[in-house]
Amino acid sequence: MTKKVNITTDAGADAMAVSEALSARIRLYRSQKKLSLDELSRRAGVSKGMLVEIEACRANPSIALLCRLAAAMGISVADIVNVASDPGVHLIQPEQIPVLWQGDHGGSARLLAGTSGPNMVELWQWQLFPGEIFTSPGHPQETTELLHVTAGTLLLTVNDDVFTLAAGYSAVAATDVPHSYACAGDTPLAFTMTVHENAR
Structure with a gap:
């Protein structure tokens, strides 16, 4: 099974x-x-x-x-x-970029690139359609995410705090706690995200 x-x-x-x-x-x-x-x-x-x-x-x-x-x-x-x-320049072809999450209505999260090792930085591209939400239980301590909304409206929840980000807005969030991203409104949401994690 x-x-x-x-x-x-x-x-x-x-x-x-x-x-x-x-x-x-x-x-x-x-x-x-x-x-x-x-x-x-x-x-x-x-x-x-x-x-x-x-x-x-x-x-x-x-x-x-x-x-x-x-x-x-x-x-x-x-x-x-x-x-x-790796050190230097590492080119990643479009077909090598994986989709690591897919929403019920066609949304997706793609890990565009990242660094090696425990002190990592990752670059993500997210798209959510109306009604879709992604929830996370939280990352390791001292993880920070930088988000920039390019289309639609992002409803960002970190613990019990809720923030609404329209297109053009950015945010910096400590995400070592439960958090979620949701598409607010009737139009698709698109945002880029950089994740930085410090190994302890």
Whole structure:
């Protein structure tokens, strides 16, 4: 039985290719770090059974789960999805950019690029359609997100504080607490986001 933790890409062959790549890279990094399933489970706060399902490509990890696994292994999500940059210039072709979340009405989150290692910076492109919302339980301590709305209206909730950002507005948010992004209004929402995480 296939467990769906999150819809990670468009349906079909692309989704399977991304799932297989994620599974392979998680196995690779766990092996390189010499971590048993039990130890990674303990560090990430994820059940061993879920890790087995992910590594066997029978479960699709959510963005939040990818963040926890990456932090536990001392790498970045960009390392796992293979869009991390090495020193110098690293070009990423459009077809290499993965969709890591898909909303019920066609919205998406794409990890455009990121740096390697635990002190990481990531660049994301988000699109949400009316009625869509993405929720996160919170990232590791001292994670900061910079957001810029390019179209529509973003309803940003951080803990119990709610902020409405129209097109052209930007925000800086500490996201080591529960937070969410929602499309407010009747038009599609588009925003770019940079995530900075400090390893402790």
